[in-house]
Amino acid sequence: MDLLIFWDEAAPSGIQSAFLRDLNPLLPIRSRVCESPVVVSGFIPSRKQTNATVLLDSLDLYKKRSGEKDLILLVVSDDLCRSCDEYLFGLARRTTGNAVVSTARMDSEFYGKASCDEDLLDRLVKESAHEVGHLLGLAHCQNAECIMFNPLLLDDMSRQKRWFCPTCQENLQTVE
Numbered sequence: 001m002d003l004l005i006f007w008d009e010a011a012p013s014g015i016q017s018a019f020l021r022d023l024n025p026l027l028p029i030r031s032r033v034c035e036s037p038v039v040v041s042g043f044i045p046s047r048k049q050t051n052a053t054v055l056l057d058s059l060d061l062y063k064k065r066s067g068e069k070d071l072i073l074l075v076v077s078d079d080l081c082r083s084c085d086e087y088l089f090g091l092a093r094r095t096t097g098n099a100v101v102s103t104a105r106m107d108s109e110f111y112g113k114a115s116c117d118e119d120l121l122d123r124l125v126k127e128s129a130h131e132v133g134h135l136l137g138l139a140h141c142q143n144a145e146c147i148m149f150n151p152l153l154l155d156d157m158s159r160q161k162r163w164f165c166p167t168c169q170e171n172l173q174t175v176e
């Protein structure tokens with residue numbers, strides 16, 4: 001089983017190879033990036049946000065139609081939410097092996113600061129590894145430095161290391 005990373009056309013370009021270079025050593029599976037064949041839907045005009053659940057539904061449908069068996073991670077730039085969450089950095093659905101991450105709130109520009117590719121990349125790598133961790137069966141972790149810590153704010157993400165704590169690492173290694 002591999003990880004397919006669908007890069008939406010509106011997601012930041014030019015960082016895909018650096019992203020793969022940084023993400024691959026963290027995960028026990030191989031990953032590759034390709035252009036996303038899935039059209040982003042689920043935009044909610046009143047919130048100017050996209051419903052992450054609808055995006056996961058689109059991935060589920062894509063998988064059903066194409067017969068794709070690999071895990072899929074969709075990278076978008078749309079700001080994500082769902083009915084019970086004001087905003088989301090990402091969301092995973094383990095039952096179908098699909099996840100989505102958004103770069104919207106990982107870009108310093110969102111907070112009125114100068115955009116920095118390095119910071120954006122660092123956050124995207126951590127959040128992506130986090131969601132793939134869920135796809136591989138990991139739950140949230142209490143260790144604030146662990147990738148599986150649930151980051152609610154950007155500061156939480158900055159505190160996280162590109163690292164699975166020993167317990168999470170052990171659980172990761174039991175993945176087939």
Ligand SMILES: [Zn+2]
Pocket residue numbers: 130134140150
């Ligand atoms: Zn999580």
Ligand SMILES: [Zn+2]
Pocket residue numbers: 141142143146147148149164165166167168169
């Ligand atoms: Zn952990």
